[in-house]
Amino acid sequence: MAKINSQRTLVLPFLLAPCTIVISLLVVAPLIYIGIISFYKFSPTDVWINIFTLENYRRFFFDLFYLKIIWVTVKVGLITTLICVIFGYPLAYFLARSRSKHIELFIFLLISPLMISTVIRIFGWIVLLGKQGVINKFLLLLPMVNEPVGILGTLPAVIIGISSILLPYMVLPLMSAIESIPKSMEEAASNLGANKSQVFIKILLPLSIPGLISGSILVYLISISALIVPALMGLPKVRMLGNQVYDEVLVSFNWPFAGSISIIMIFFTFTILGLYLKWFRKYGSIERL
Amino acid sequence: MNLILIKKKINTYLFNALVISIYAFIWAPIVIIVLSAFDPSPDFTFPPTGLSLKWFFSFFSNEMFMTSFFLVSLPVAIGVALISTPIGVLGAMGLVRYSFKGRNFLETFFVLPMLVPEVLLGVALLLFFIKLNIKLTLFSLIIGHVVITIPYVVRSVSVSLHGVKPMLEEAARMLGATKIQVFFKVILPLIRSGIISGALFSFIISFGDINLALFLTGPDTATIPVHIYSEIQWQGDPTIAAISAIQIIIVGLILGIINKTFKIRMTL
Numbered sequence: 001m002a003k004i005n006s007q008r009t010l011v012l013p014f015l016l017a018p019c020t021i022v023i024s025l026l027v028v029a030p031l032i033y034i035g036i037i038s039f040y041k042f043s044p045t046d047v048w049i050n051i052f053t054l055e056n057y058r059r060f061f062f063d064l065f066y067l068k069i070i071w072v073t074v075k076v077g078l079i080t081t082l083i084c085v086i087f088g089y090p091l092a093y094f095l096a097r098s099r100s101k102h103i104e105l106f107i108f109l110l111i112s113p114l115m116i117s118t119v120i121r122i123f124g125w126i127v128l129l130g131k132q133g134v135i136n137k138f139l140l141l142l143p144m145v146n147e148p149v150g151i152l153g154t155l156p157a158v159i160i161g162i163s164s165i166l167l168p169y170m171v172l173p174l175m176s177a178i179e180s181i182p183k184s185m186e187e188a189a190s191n192l193g194a195n196k197s198q199v200f201i202k203i204l205l206p207l208s209i210p211g212l213i214s215g216s217i218l219v220y221l222i223s224i225s226a227l228i229v230p231a232l233m234g235l236p237k238v239r240m241l242g243n244q245v246y247d248e249v250l251v252s253f254n255w256p257f258a259g260s261i262s263i264i265m266i267f268f269t270f271t272i273l274g275l276y277l278k279w280f281r282k283y284g285s286i287e288r289l
Numbered sequence: 290m291n292l293i294l295i296k297k298k299i300n301t302y303l304f305n306a307l308v309i310s311i312y313a314f315i316w317a318p319i320v321i322i323v324l325s326a327f328d329p330s331p332d333f334t335f336p337p338t339g340l341s342l343k344w345f346f347s348f349f350s351n352e353m354f355m356t357s358f359f360l361v362s363l364p365v366a367i368g369v370a371l372i373s374t375p376i377g378v379l380g381a382m383g384l385v386r387y388s389f390k391g392r393n394f395l396e397t398f399f400v401l402p403m404l405v406p407e408v409l410l411g412v413a414l415l416l417f418f419i420k421l422n423i424k425l426t427l428f429s430l431i432i433g434h435v436v437i438t439i440p441y442v443v444r445s446v447s448v449s450l451h452g453v454k455p456m457l458e459e460a461a462r463m464l465g466a467t468k469i470q471v472f473f474k475v476i477l478p479l480i481r482s483g484i485i486s487g488a489l490f491s492f493i494i495s496f497g498d499i500n501l502a503l504f505l506t507g508p509d510t511a512t513i514p515v516h517i518y519s520e521i522q523w524q525g526d527p528t529i530a531a532i533s534a535i536q537i538i539i540v541g542l543i544l545g546i547i548n549k550t551f552k553i554r555m556t557l
Contacts, residue, residue: 015387019399026432027405033413087314091312094304117497117498117514119521120497122521128321132333168315225409226408227500228503245409249504258416262413266409269404
């Protein structure tokens with residue numbers, strides 16, 4: 001027994017050390033580092049000088065320019081989440097309840113686009129939504145549309161782009177939640193005279209709330225950190241926090257301010273994840289999320 | 290009665306149509322890019338005007354794109370898979386095979402790179418590298434990608450490991466195998482599919498990443514997605530559609546392989 005224990009104390013650190021070191025060194029340390037520089041004073045000539053200041057945080061919350069960016073970001077996040085719920089629910093229900101032989105194929109078709117580069121998928125939307133794109137060709141067939149509609153560069157374009165990319169993150173947890181509701185419950189309800197919408201409102205919706213919450217948190221948190229989609233489909237009109245961070249780092253070299261925006265966003269993300277884990281641990285782990 | 294049946298049928302059709310249109314919402318942008326890549330017309334028209342490979346030839350004769358594809362994107366993705374797979378395998382073994390104090394914490398810690406928004410991780414790494422005087426080379430990009438792919442390897446290997454019965458290990462030990470022999474001759478073959486899919490996922494994620502690459506590449510080390518990104522901003526021709534189509538096909542093939550050996554749903 002003693003021998004096994006001594007072997008164990010040697011083997012276990014050997015197994016766990018590489019992951020722990022890589023993540024500590026390349027995730028934790030850089031985050032702490034930008035946390036530190038977010039309290040330095042910005043200098044146009046030296047990037048920052050060693051003077052402690054809260055200015056970078058004050059500016060974020062009290063400058064009208066940044067408040068507007070925060071508002072756009074929050075709005076995009078909320079509408080995207082709502083759209084993913086609306087589109088995701090039928091799909092999740094279909095995947096959870098279907099007895100089709102091809103169900104594995106349908107799940108493959110849902111998940112595989114996640115692995116295709118975001119840039120390519122947004123490129124596709126730019127082609128589709130452009131003035132000569134397919135969508136405009138259809139719109140022009142309508143009697144009330146006389147000239148091509150400029151969709152790109154507007155809020156709806158950004159929301160379409162983000163929600164089509166993030167939809168699977170909503171569908172997967174919802175699908176698990178619906179799968180865990182016995183089909184017999186729905187049947188019992190409709191045998192007792194409930195119509196489809198009553199079954200949905202009184203049985204499905206309440207019982208699938210854990211899935212809805214996981215999916216919504218996931219979609220919301222990823223969408224508010226979007227950079228590529230607003231950069232390609234929204235700018236200059238639709239500017240989100242991601243774009244602002246990018247510009248502060250690579251255009252105006254205001255790294256302390258970029259640091260403070262990042263820290264605020266990460267703090268927000270982790271607070272929501274933490275609350276989620278605390279309240280809903282029984283429904284699923286962080287793995288599921 | 291008949292009327293009810295007809296109504297039911299119509300409802301089913303409507304529901305199926307809804308499901309198909311939701312799939313179209315996900316797939317339309319991908320399909321249109323592949324169609325444009327094979328269309329001879331330069332202005333992304335629909336429906337396609339013909340079938341041509343000219344944009345693919347244009348890609349293969351463009352030195353900048355070729356360098357970026359064969360000397361940046363591919364070697365980086367292969368390097369990432371080679372580095373993050375062994376690290377992730379060890380981590381998964383530690384998490385699944387042993388129970389110890391702080392195991393729950395480490396489990397969450399190992400998915401931390403997935404929880405930090407990628408854009409912000411990119412910013413943090415860039416500033417950190419500048420501070421440490423690490424130049425933006427292929428190497429800096431590889432370490433950035435290793436971080437974000439480790440959680441995928443840990444997860445897919447963990448799933449495989451959960452399927453290996455501890456009994457098998459004990460049996461091998463009793464028959465006189467050493468710990469190392471048990472690992473290489475018993476465990477490794479049994480978790481092979483998990484390791485392979487972890488490695489392939491790492492490859493794909495590195496190959497398609499833009500959020501980290503945007504910050505961690507220099508002018509000479511731009512990956513294919515970074516090139517596509519800047520070409521879109523400059524209104525490039527369908528050559529980038531051809532590159533995109535090639536990426537889509539590569540990713541599709543790899544996912545097909547993963548799906549064969551390993552249920553894709555278990556890793557995500």
